[in-house]
Amino acid sequence: MPNTPTPPPSDPVVDALREAGCVFAEDEARLLRDAARTPAHLDALLRRRVAGLPLEHLLGWAEFAGCRVRVAPGVFVPRRRTEFLVDRAAEVTGPGSVVVDLCCGSGALGLALATRRPGIRVHASDIDPAAVSCARDNLADLDGQVFLGDLYAPLPAGLRGRVDVLLANVPYVPTREIALLPPEARLHEARAALDGGGDGLDLLRRVSARAEEWLSPGGHLLVETSDRQAGPAVAILRADGLDATAARSPDVTATVVLGSAPAR
Known part of the structure; x- marks a missing residue:
């Protein structure tokens, strides 16, 4: 009987983002990991994102027309x-x-x-x-x-x-x-x-x-x-x-x- 391939392990960050309704959960998970200084910081960022805070406000920047644009909490995120x-x-x-x-x-x-x-x-x-x-x-x-x-x-x-x-x-x-x-x-x-x-x-x-x-x-x-x-x-x-x-x-x-x- 052929061996059944083992499915890849799930990513808890991606899973949490997907459950919260984030369409691009994999991309967001990568960006949050890049921004996190420590595992505890990643947990804090993830909790705030799942609670609805815009990703750009968490990262401190937005991608716009090929530029990285600094944004702060409360500031309009360029579309x-x-x-x-x-x-x-x-x-x-x-x-x-x-x-x-x-x-x-x-x-x-x-x-x-x-x-x-x-x-x-x-x-x-x-x-x-x-x-x-x-x-x-x-x-x-x-x-x-x-x-x-x-x-x-x-x-x-x-x-x-x-x-x-x-x-x-x-x-x-x-x-x-x-x-x-x-x-x-x-x-x-x-x-x-x-x-x-x-x-x-x-x-x-x-x-x-x-x-x-x-x-x-x-x-x-x-x-x-x-x-x-x-x-x-x-x-x-x-x-x-x-x-x-x-x-x-x-x-x-x-x-x-x-x-x-x-x-x-």
Whole structure:
């Protein structure tokens, strides 16, 4: 009678993650083991992950557009779909471009764009002190400037009318839909990084209203939205004097609204 192969031993870390609903349990187990300093530390990380803490907050970093981005507890974790915004921004970013990232969070957009387009000058702002701290670390090697404050308010006045590329991954989840978000986002990321108001477009309206004032002639504004918000968002940018269109990526289920200032 042939010998029956002995099944490989189960991995208790993978098993615990899988039972908690982690889709990529094997990958997460490897990352947690790499991050753990001791077996006791691994146990602590695993308990927190199983309890629902985002993996990126446990690791202290997120992978985004080929970059390792520092994130801290409570800070918005950059999503893979937002790489589409970086793709579109790279198409309109030239050498020496002045780039501003509003609602910058961890600074992931500025970091990713500067990695693809070396030599650009990145400025960013956010209202969350924890996010600004992460962004300053992430942009430090690029000499990026990160300001604490609301949208345009903390930016140097000398940037007005000189911004070539304005990135704004604004919160766009309608308030009533916050409760429907996955617990990792709903419970562990700042609500201000998620809540876009009644129709999800409150922050986009505020960005659009002053975009032409800050953009250079022919400069570009890029904003992420949901697919159903794309039409209203395009209308908002056009009403504020920008030539606007929407672009969609079915591969990552992403929608970006692009506005261009007049070449005055």
